[in-house]
Amino acid sequence: MTTLLDPDSAASTTNPVPDANESVSEVMSADEQVAEAGAVVAEPADVKGDVADDSTESSATPGEDHEGHGDASAQTKVVAGDELPVDDGRPLGKIITVFAPKGGAGKTTVSTNLAVVLNASGANRVCLVDIDLEFGDIAIALRLAPTNTLLDYVQATTATADARRAGALTSFQPGLDCVLAPVSPADSEYISAAHVGALLRDLRRHYDFVVVDTPPNLAEHVLEALDIADVHVLLTTPEVTALKNLRLALDMFDLLGYPKQARAILFNKSDKQAGISAAEAADILCMPVSAEVPMSSDIPASVNRGVPVSLATPKHPVAVAIRTLAETSITHGPITAQRRNGRRGLKLRMRSK
Numbered sequence: 056m057t058t059l060l061d062p063d064s065a066a067s068t069t070n071p072v073p074d075a076n077e078s079v080s081e082v083m084s085a086d087e088q089v090a091e092a093g094a095v096v097a098e099p100a101d102v103k104g105d106v107a108d109d110s111t112e113s114s115a116t117p118g119e120d121h122e123g124h125g126d127a128s129a130q131t132k133v134v135a136g137d138e139l140p141v142d143d144g145r146p147l148g149k150i151i152t153v154f155a156p157k158g159g160a161g162k163t164t165v166s167t168n169l170a171v172v173l174n175a176s177g178a179n180r181v182c183l184v185d186i187d188l189e190f191g192d193i194a195i196a197l198r199l200a201p202t203n204t205l206l207d208y209v210q211a212t213t214a215t216a217d218a219r220r221a222g223a224l225t226s227f228q229p230g231l232d233c234v235l236a237p238v239s240p241a242d243s244e245y246i247s248a249a250h251v252g253a254l255l256r257d258l259r260r261h262y263d264f265v266v267v268d269t270p271p272n273l274a275e276h277v278l279e280a281l282d283i284a285d286v287h288v289l290l291t292t293p294e295v296t297a298l299k300n301l302r303l304a305l306d307m308f309d310l311l312g313y314p315k316q317a318r319a320i321l322f323n324k325s326d327k328q329a330g331i332s333a334a335e336a337a338d339i340l341c342m343p344v345s346a347e348v349p350m351s352s353d354i355p356a357s358v359n360r361g362v363p364v365s366l367a368t369p370k371h372p373v374a375v376a377i378r379t380l381a382e383t384s385i386t387h388g389p390i391t392a393q394r395r396n397g398r399r400g401l402k403l404r405m406r407s408k
Contacts, residue, residue: 188243191236198361293329
């Protein structure tokens with residue numbers, strides 16, 4: 056059972072549209088499906104590390120287990136390029152993927168503050184994962200040295216599951232760990248969708264919540280994070296370009312079979328002077344807005360200090376809005392931890408145009 060502490064308690068914690076409904080012209084044949092599946096599973100020859108079949112667990116810090124998460128008998132198996140945890144009865148944490156199809160929407164700010172809110176001053180174990188592989192900002196936004204990154208997880212192919220996971224973790228505060236993006240954009244080519252999926256599936260067995268920060272595109276590894284997420288936090292801002300892109304993304308999510316009940320629309324940087332309200336945004340998107348985060352000059356200042364506003368000032372309007380999102384759409388929302396179908400078939404059809 057997860058807990059969100061009262062802001063007063065948390066404050067005492069110290070810290071360091073155009074319509075996109077285009078028709079799909081043809082349905083691929085069974086042979087095409089088999090060919091595509093084979094192509095997706097194949098790994099490039101120059102990848103530094105592969106998804107390992109790790110079956111041994113040991114204690115590690117950061118990332119050590121608590122509250123019944125520490126069953127050392129858990130094993131994993133590899134199926135068609137994806138590492139899937141064997142169901143050993145342990146509770147699985149929730150994966151929350153934060154996504155926006157347009158840059159500048161505030162994904163990293165929302166991700167860091169959401170992780171802090173869900174951590175609830177250490178009451179819940181949270182892992183914040185940066186899969187913006189080329190230009191990830193979690194490290195600099197939290198003033199963390201990127202000594203350990205996602206690339207370390209990819210390269211540690213001979214390590215045990217615990218050692219491999221621990222080698223990629225960086226602690227921000229008690230109960231809140233981070234997996235940072237690689238330092239060099241060139242290293243992104245060594246990290247596949249299968250690596251991202253394997254890491255997230257492993258992390259959910261050791262944390263109450265896994266918050267995933269993404270780049271503004273639908274690359275394979277981003278689709279992987281969306282595939283296995285329990286909640287999609289989808290950002291837009293009061294700009295017609297941002298709303299248009301999110302509307303297109305929602306139509307794509309429908310084609311991919313992602314459930315509507317897993318979506319939480321966050322109207323970020325809300326500003327009356329922008330001329331578009333949250334209600335108008337909901338009409339454009341044909342979906343209700345789950346939370347409205349006001350524009351605030353305090354946010355750039357908090358990023359520059361490396362201290363999320365939800366940690367420094369829990370009663371700040373931005374912090375309150377993100378807390379509302381967490382309580383209404385995540386801690387009490389539906390859990391839909393299952394593999395979604397349809398992505399690869401859709402991609403084949405799009406390529407055939």
